[in-house]
Amino acid sequence: MDLLPSPLALPFPAMPDIAGVTLRVARARYKNWDRCDLTYAELADGTVLAGVFTKNVCCSTEVEMGREQVKRGKARALVVNAGNSNAFTGYRGREAVEQIMAQVAGHLGCEPADVLVSSTGVIGVPLPKDKAREGVANALSGPPCSWEDAAITIGTTDTFAKGATVSAMIGDTRVTLNGIIKGSGMIAPDMATMLGYIFTDAAVEPGFLQQCLSAANERTYSCITVDSDTSTSDTVLAFATGKAGNAPLASSDSPGADAFMAAMEDICRQLAHLVVRDGEGAQKFISVAVQGATSDDSARRIGLSIANSPLVKTAIAGGDANWGRVVMAVGKAGEPADRDKLSIAFGGIWAAKSGLPLPDYDEAPVAKHLQGQEIDITVDIGLGDGRATVWTCDLTHGYIAINADYRS
Amino acid sequence: MDLLPSPLALPFPAMPDIAGVTLRVARARYKNWDRCDLTYAELADGTVLAGVFTKNVCCSTEVEMGREQVKRGKARALVVNAGNSNAFTGYRGREAVEQIMAQVAGHLGCEPADVLVSSTGVIGVPLPKDKAREGVANALSGPPCSWEDAAITIGTTDTFAKGATVSAMIGDTRVTLNGIIKGSGMIAPDMATMLGYIFTDAAVEPGFLQQCLSAANERTYSCITVDSDTSTSDTVLAFATGKAGNAPLASSDSPGADAFMAAMEDICRQLAHLVVRDGEGAQKFISVAVQGATSDDSARRIGLSIANSPLVKTAIAGGDANWGRVVMAVGKAGEPADRDKLSIAFGGIWAAKSGLPLPDYDEAPVAKHLQGQEIDITVDIGLGDGRATVWTCDLTHGYIAINADYRS
Structure with missing residues (x-):
């Protein structure tokens, strides 16, 4: 199985010598x-x-x-x-x-x-x-x-x-x-x-x-x-x-x-x-920024819970601004969170604030953002000053193909 | 998107009335x-x-x-x-x-x-x-x-x-x-x-x-x-x-x-x-039995680490007796484990014992077991009496199709 270069590949930079x-x-x-x-x-x-x-x-x-x-x-x-x-x-x-x-x-x-x-x-x-x-x-x-x-x-x-x-x-x-x-x-x-x-x-x-x-x-x-x-x-x-x-x-x-x-x-x-x-099967590069957590470490754990969620990752793969799955991933992280203080944005556009979907939420610009290769998810926990950003890729058929369809 | 019944479906049983x-x-x-x-x-x-x-x-x-x-x-x-x-x-x-x-x-x-x-x-x-x-x-x-x-x-x-x-x-x-x-x-x-x-x-x-x-x-x-x-x-x-x-x-x-x-x-x-x-995309029913852990709860956590590992689940989907991925999943569980006391079996056949691949390990019967719909993984941690069994399904293209290819 020969894989094509990742669509997210970057060219190798010009690198100077390092003495020694x-x-x-x-x-x-x-x-x-x-x-x-x-x-x-x-x-x-x-x-x-x-x-x-x-x-x-x-x-x-x-x-x-x-x-x-x-x-x-x-x-x-x-x-x-x-x-x-x-x-x-x-x-x-x-x-x-x-x-x-x-x-x-x-x-x-x-x-x-x-x-x-x-x-x-x-x-x-x-x-x-x-x-x-x-x-x-x-x-x-x-x-x-x-x-x-x-x-x-x-x-x-x-x-x-x-x-x-x-x-x-x-x-x-x-x-x-x-x-x-x-x-x-x-x-x-x-x-x-x-x-x-x-x-x-x-x-x-x-x-x-x-x-x-x-x-x-x-x-x-x-x-x-x-x-x-x-x-x-x-x-x-x-x-x-x-x-x-x-x-x-x-x-x-x-x-x-x-x-x-x-x-x-x-x-x-x-x-x-x-x-x-170069993540297996990656089609999109996802940044998950968590703010308002009770500590930076708590923010990182919540971010990783989102970034590791198969349901969030497949939603992004499908271009679906599925903030309900983000709510789920926040809630299962085992970190302090209050559903009614939680806010979620895609591409800088808030879909839900303080535990409620925004009544004037317009999905069109969010859907456009999700068509791109660089996806931004922002989550405000609403409890403190802790913040962290984590990065992941989407979960696609490519991941299954690489890991299940071919044997070592 | 209409899904066919799971290949692991069972018929609905005859159920008596319950008074009240x-x-x-x-x-x-x-x-x-x-x-x-x-x-x-x-x-x-x-x-x-x-x-x-x-x-x-x-x-x-x-x-x-x-x-x-x-x-x-x-x-x-x-x-x-x-x-x-x-x-x-x-x-x-x-x-x-x-x-x-x-x-x-x-x-x-x-x-x-x-x-x-x-x-x-x-x-x-x-x-x-x-x-x-x-x-x-x-x-x-x-x-x-x-x-x-x-x-x-x-x-x-x-x-x-x-x-x-x-x-x-x-x-x-x-x-x-x-x-x-x-x-x-x-x-x-x-x-x-x-x-x-x-x-x-x-x-x-x-x-x-x-x-x-x-x-x-x-x-x-x-x-x-x-x-x-x-x-x-x-x-x-x-x-x-x-x-x-x-x-x-x-x-x-x-x-x-x-x-x-x-x-x-x-x-x-x-x-x-x-x-x-009826797990999304499930083709195989996987039992993970963990024994020899330091407690029953520790055994359950190790079992869930294995059962949640995308690399283990895709390996099973591909019929690959990839016990190296099981080792990885034991090691990342955050529970007591000693690599050099770890033993792993598929379908009751030990592939590795006490931290080493078995020299006379024959993959043929294991490969046959993995062709079936009911997969058994046994892990002996070698440290104590804790035991637990957890159950999961494999991770297949069906999961991606259900969660990424179609929008709500």
């Missing part, structure tokens, strides 16, 4: 395919590491080890395997990861723990050690590649390559952040994981890099959903080589820290949106 | 259709009432009032409106319900609070009072009807009429329980609510009737899911006329109480299964 980062790709042939499926990023000595990981308790070895590596706060290399997630593979999966770490560490003359590994693809099949060994060897000896090549190679059934770049001024020094991400475009069942990598030349201390990434994560990756299913391997890593030469950022009080935090959130939001734009 | 219950149906014409859409049940003086209701905080007026009526513990009549849920309609919706209650109370010479009202259908449109008045008048003056007629009339877009009957011995007295239910077959969007009604001739005190219904609910209605969306109007009511003449059941210590509790759970399970069998 060299990318290479190679064929490990984890599946019976003729494409590069192993991505290698070599990082300058002194590169600082941060990371956020899936909360799925059945997580992969790569996630378990990554959590420990993030505590050390430094990295020299990243290896990403596409086609096999190595999840639910017990000690044999762990051996394969340790082999990759040792092989790269031997080449670079670093500690094995300085080598990060991610894997995405089928669950329950141990990553084949012989293929991994040959793939890593090919990558280590191959020529450098472009950001787009790396973005393509980490992908599995993504329908387009996803990358973003932003910059920020720290004092007089411009620092750059490049990011690539893979999402949940699926051709064969079993493949679906969000893996994202952000590389910056900024000099940042590990604790503050983690603080920036964690804060951005709360408002970006944690605010997107395609189908409510949380992968066992979701991972976002940030690497800071320090080669830009700025005065190192140690905390939010450091000069330029605000600009860097904003840039980190910007690139994370761009990358997160790209994942939604 | 008279059913009538009538046309209120809540929608532009020529069918009976108002169901009326007249109940003998002294009928005892119990009920369980949706936890959706944006619930309908009918649910709010029903909760209060259940506290009184008695009922003389039930009116069910089909085609309009009257949810999210503010004071105007409440006026319509109060009008129905007063109209029936005037006819019977009872308190308005003795008249239960349920409504199902479109959200956000106040129930039209003139249509309700005429419909109730027609019902009050019409001839009695069959259980099947009533089951058809409470339905909206259900593809088959759903009823069940069981009996139990209390001392030397046989008591009968009849139930009808409507589910989530949807033709037009906006309609999806589970409404269930159980009528028995047993003599039961209100507190114990509620205890029986609540206990059964925990193991039946609360263990089914079609699409994870919780209606604003879900309601199950139980009415006990006392006409069988048994020694009244006052508590679980009363002679025959065990038999009655078992009969209540039996009929509730049958009715709940019928709702799943």
Whole structure:
């Protein structure tokens, strides 16, 4: 099954080099395919590491080890395997990861723990050690590649390559952040994981890099959903080589820290949106803005309840301004809400206010908005100041076709 | 859009009379259709009432009032409106319900609070009072009807009429329980609510009737899911006329109480299964049995995480024994689980044990099981004694067609 590019695809941006980062790709042939499926990023000595990981308790070895590596706060290399997630593979999966770490560490003359590994693809099949060994060897000896090549190679059934770049001024020094991400475009069942990598030349201390990434994560990756299913391997890593030469950022009080935090959130939001734009079967990009909740966290939970509702998502797919389903999704979220204070708008036009349909509600402009590719839903809970925006895509026949009609 | 009957449909059973219950149906014409859409049940003086209701905080007026009526513990009549849920309609919706209650109370010479009202259908449109008045008048003056007629009339877009009957011995007295239910077959969007009604001739005190219904609910209605969306109007009511003449059941210590509790759970399970069998687009009936969890409640939550996972449901639709997706769904449930103690079986055949795929796993008999209409998934968490079984259906193109392709 070959999928056409998502109708919501964006072109790959022009991305500058990041000093201290060299990318290479190679064929490990984890599946019976003729494409590069192993991505290698070599990082300058002194590169600082941060990371956020899936909360799925059945997580992969790569996630378990990554959590420990993030505590050390430094990295020299990243290896990403596409086609096999190595999840639910017990000690044999762990051996394969340790082999990759040792092989790269031997080449670079670093500690094995300085080598990060991610894997995405089928669950329950141990990553084949012989293929991994040959793939890593090919990558280590191959020529450098472009950001787009790396973005393509980490992908599995993504329908387009996803990358973003932003910059920020720290004092007089411009620092750059490049990011690539893979999402949940699926051709064969079993493949679906969000893996994202952000590389910056900024000099940042590990604790503050983690603080920036964690804060951005709360408002970006944690605010997107395609189908409510949380992968066992979701991972976002940030690497800071320090080669830009700025005065190192140690905390939010450091000069330029605000600009860097904003840039980190910007690139994370761009990358997160790209994942939604490549959601399985997606035809529409949906923003759900919740205001008036009792807290920001409550607003986010209500937003996700709406964004995960199959009935809301199918209504949007059908161009139906079905605000009754939004009421239902607010009410089932398990968060404080009062039916008689609830207001709902599509495309900025209020359909219901304070628990009642508006008597002069004109569905025509709303119907026109719903014909577009970018759908805005606004919900005012009417109880407090909490607000959040979450993003999702619609639920279409494409989702069923990708996940039910074809077997792995 | 006319839907064919679900492939999982069961024939309507032969149902005996229940002394003290008279059913009538009538046309209120809540929608532009020529069918009976108002169901009326007249109940003998002294009928005892119990009920369980949706936890959706944006619930309908009918649910709010029903909760209060259940506290009184008695009922003389039930009116069910089909085609309009009257949810999210503010004071105007409440006026319509109060009008129905007063109209029936005037006819019977009872308190308005003795008249239960349920409504199902479109959200956000106040129930039209003139249509309700005429419909109730027609019902009050019409001839009695069959259980099947009533089951058809409470339905909206259900593809088959759903009823069940069981009996139990209390001392030397046989008591009968009849139930009808409507589910989530949807033709037009906006309609999806589970409404269930159980009528028995047993003599039961209100507190114990509620205890029986609540206990059964925990193991039946609360263990089914079609699409994870919780209606604003879900309601199950139980009415006990006392006409069988048994020694009244006052508590679980009363002679025959065990038999009655078992009969209540039996009929509730049958009715709940019928709702799943008429789930939107359902092609397969899926039982998810979870054992080895840290508690029964934890097992139920893990089961629902599996049963609500779009990736699990589409895998079953595609006949794919994709146990990796089951691992994912266990891990995201937010309940205690240990990947390396987890075991998964389809159709009684273990695919993975203690965190590893079985080396001699033969997929052929599993694939054959998955070709059938009744699918069994067993998950052993390996941590404790908690167990639960939940039921769902697969996620197919039919669900998308019903909810996205056609507008209300």
